[in-house]
Amino acid sequence: MARSRTSLWAFVLIIAAFAAAPAQAHAAPATYTNPVSAGTVDTFPDPAIIKAKDGKWYAYGTTNPILNSKGETGEHILPTLTSTDLVHWSYAGDVFALSAKPSWWPAGTRPWAPDIRYDNNTYHLTYSLSVGGIALATSDSPAGPWTDRGLIVPTSNGCPSGTIDQAMFTDTDGSHYLYWGSYDTICAARMNADGTALAGPVTRVGHGRRMEGGFVVHRDGFYYLFYSDGGCCDGAFSGYTVKVGRSTSPLGPFTTPTGVALTDLTSKDGIVLAGSGNGWVGPGHNAIVTDLAGQDWLVYHAIPQNDPDFPPVTGANGATLNLTKRPLMIDRLDWIAGWPVVRAGAGPSAGSQAAPVTRWTVGSTFSSSADGFTGGFSWSSGRLVASSGAASSSARSVSGDVRVEGDVRGEAAGISYGPVTAWLDSASRRLVVDGAVSGSAPLPATFNYQSWHTLVLTRRGAALTVSVSADRLHDDVATVPLTLPSGFGGGRIGAVSRSGAAEVDNLGAAPLHTPVARRVDDPAAGRPLAQYSDEFDGTAPNGGWSWVRQDPAATVTGGELVRPTQAGDIALGSNSAGVLVRDAPPGSFVVETRLQFDGVRGNQQAGLVLYDNDNRFVKLAHSVLPLAGIAGSFLQQTEFTKEDTRASTNAVTSGPAFGGPAPATMWLRLLHRDGVARMATSRDGITWDWGGAWTLTRPAALKIGVIAMGGTGATARFDYVRTYAVRPA
Incomplete structure (x- = not known):
């Protein structure tokens, strides 16, 4: 292995030395207007979202009459949308057809609030039942077909409020956690190794009037618990508001920016998103997605003030329902002084906004070819593959503040950025960075090297941060912070195998986003x-x-x-x-x-x-x-x-x-x-x-x-x- 590393390092230096002129130009900024689901579906409540291993984004929503304006009078069970840019969405089917509901579902139930994760080459979609209980479906593809795995959290589980609105989270040691609860308590518990059952005691992590929709991310040493309170779905009278608390443990205690514990018996500060009177009511039940520039986006639903209600519809449970329209929204999520807030505090957007960055300056999803990447990897079935220690690189180079990412699978698979290589070393069980800088971090004992993971290299000035996660949902299992040497100029990006077979997909680089550092002024x-x-x-x-x-x-x-x-x-x-x-x-x-x-x-x-x-x-x-x-x-x-x-x-x-x-x-x-x-x-x-x-x-x-x-x-x-x-x- 020592000889293989030396020869590969020499190859990386050679391709960096002969790199083309750095590519720094931005494409003309794209725009979007909320709701991003307009023209595709009428409503898309409680959205969950993931960037899948086919290079597309997928969104999943609560059972609702998504095509009512097209003449349908009924609902779709956990509808699915797909997009290549987070702005233009296409309907991609339903998790369960009305005619193929699992036989164990209680009578009268409607599935709600899906959450999506990727683990061990499998998509895990949890959902809740309107009558109580949390279930799991799995698939090898983000578009299904989905296999029903049954109930994983029963209605009676030690949490004193409703058993709905669940979301999973994976910690740095590979442990899975589940958050759930509604009206008026959020609970959390550790799960088993494959994320199919609770395996630890139930902990109350939040109390609040109509508190629900917990969603956890890990950032800069803190666990942030996002949640919604107020009414979710009562037309123009919906008071949904997204709030947040943070902790140094996934099980809390979580506290607000002013130090109020989320379990305290009072309402909470830490408002991330609230209605502003600009035509959108009750914004809430969020997920978070990161674009290719590293900018976070809050994904949520909101209600149009002037057209909030459906006519009576036939529910998936056969009942006649009076429902509220809750289309799919996205807005920039800023982190200011360690706390998240949408659009620096401006609230839901109305009118044209700068769109997420969803196209690399250099890179490819390899859907039909190697797309200009040359070297020891070859193209096969929509990805780059190598059977032994090898490297491939892009034709163009990148420099400046940049975000490089790629999906990798293999015992020693990785990606490179100029004279820096990041790779997953199964021998030492570490995320390893070497080349112009070096460092490493341990990987979880349960880490599966034959499952896809996303490697991300983020450069801002002389700071380089390398991380790895299964699904890009702020649940990194290893992070290596480094300082680049003076004069570091960047270089080409590439696919790397330090030994053995490796696969690399969705590899690219984009200029790093510029963070917003100041909130908008409050009224005075x-x-x-x-x-x-x-x-x-x-x-x-x-x-x-x-x-x-x-x-x-x-x-x-x-x-x-x-x-x-x-x-x-x-x-x-x-x-x-x-x-x-x-x-x-x-x-x-x-x-x-x-x-x-x-x-x-x-x-x-x-x-x-x-x-x-x-x-x-x-x-x-x-x-x-x-x-x-x-x-x-x-x-x-x-x-x-x-x-x-x-x-x-x-x-x-x-x-x-x-x-x-x-x-x-x-x-x-x-x-x-x-x-x-x-x-x-x-x-x-x-x-x-x-x-x-x-x-x-x-x-x-x-x-x-x-x-x-x-x-x-x-x-x-x-x-x-x-x-x-x-x-x-």
């Missing part, structure tokens, strides 16, 4: 509007206030408006609580209060409203809500709810979203601009967590209001209500 309060404000420094509210249903217990004392919570409410038909209201200023404004609240029983709440009438308002409140599945446990929640008339049914509907933590003393803000209300909270009155937005149907009629309701026994103290102009951006 401008000049005070004293005529719409009250410091509560007298013995009664000032003259601008009036009551919708007088609350005789409300007093102004000690510089505060004191309101004991009432037994009534203003939710749907329960229009019995008092609302203290005053006119809102015309145009855009911010209204703020400092609230002290001691609620401990379910549904007690206090806060601000933008109020038209009892059936049309937006509420931002500190609410006490029950924790589903755990009797006697309650969550302190920042609740941001819209109530209005649903256009498709003409019925009054209410839908919640949830913001950051809700301590006993907190500051609340509502921003109103152009018919859109957006919420923010603070724990010090200085630093604000901005959350989602609701669109209002009659914004000109709104008044500013104060509420304290949902059950007697608690007291709300409002230090002031201040209204401001909005500071220009």
Whole structure:
């Protein structure tokens, strides 16, 4: 083997020395417009995505009426889409045909929320059943046919909430983990070696009102647990929001950017994606995919504000269903100061955006030929193959900040970038890098060298990082960080076999993405509007206030408006609580209060409203809500709810979203601009967590209001209500 390594190294130096001029030019930037599934399918909820070993991307969605606009009145079970660019998608069939449902499925079930992984030359697709339970299907191809492997997590499994919305993850030691749960707990457990059953204790890793859709990635030493809370699928009243916590262990504890544990009984900060009022409602249930430039993208569904609902459809379970349209969306995922956020905090995109990089500057999927790669490898059946120690290289070279990747299989298979080679050494059981720099990292004891893995070399300046994973889903099993020597100029890319048979596929290089380092500016309060404000420094509210249903217990004392919570409410038909209201200023404004609240029983709440009438308002409140599945446990929640008339049914509907933590003393803000209300909270009155937005149907009629309701026994103290102009951006 020593002679083989020496001769190969000499060959790599020769091809680097005679490389063509470096290729650095970018293609003209492509664009896309959400939803990327438009024109292909009507809806694609709960998407999962993978870059498959045939070089294409595949997406899998929840059972839904994907072709309703084409005249179909029923659903497709776990539909599949495929794409070569993450923007233009084609329908590729269903995981299960309606006529071929597994016989063991309980009556009335609809499969939900698929998750896709690749392991040991096999695609593993887990899915949940609407009646509870998690199942597995496997295939040698991302397009199927799929083999049913049965139930892998029963409904009763030690997690106190629903057994749905699962996602797998592979750790650096090769161990598989499963995350699942819904309404209102996410659980996790270690799996067996082949990922077909739970093999460790069930751990609760998150509590939150309507918390679900857990998805874990490993990055820079942290495990990031993405999840969604709020309502997923209630048309224009869906408050879905993507949030995140991180940990140094795959089983937690996970904490938010401000240090709140995901298991704490309060709502959470760490918002990754929320509605912004630009036409998209309830963005959530995410997966993550990385383009060829190394840029991450959040893949999710969202609801079109102006066309949110299907007509009644026949479900895959035979029932008549009223469903919400949730098409497939993608947006850039930025990592800023160690935390992920979509489009630097701008939220779901509307209009033309720069598209993912899905074409290499140099490289090939080898679908029909060796495509300019020459040397010791030959082309066979859509890949490069070598029967003994060999190397092949591209005709062109690359330099500068670059990302090189390739799929490899074999006992000593690898790829090269100029005078650097990265390869999988079965003899030492290590990922090895040698040439201009050298280093190594151990591979898991269970690592299968005869299964496809993706090697990635990422160069930014003098920093070179080499990693290997099975499926490019932020689950690297080995990473080698290195520093390139001064004057390193790059070179050609290539396929390598250090000994024995090797296969290399999907090999290419693209200029590395430029990361976004700064968040977009949050809204800011401008000049005070004293005529719409009250410091509560007298013995009664000032003259601008009036009551919708007088609350005789409300007093102004000690510089505060004191309101004991009432037994009534203003939710749907329960229009019995008092609302203290005053006119809102015309145009855009911010209204703020400092609230002290001691609620401990379910549904007690206090806060601000933008109020038209009892059936049309937006509420931002500190609410006490029950924790589903755990009797006697309650969550302190920042609740941001819209109530209005649903256009498709003409019925009054209410839908919640949830913001950051809700301590006993907190500051609340509502921003109103152009018919859109957006919420923010603070724990010090200085630093604000901005959350989602609701669109209002009659914004000109709104008044500013104060509420304290949902059950007697608690007291709300409002230090002031201040209204401001909005500071220009």
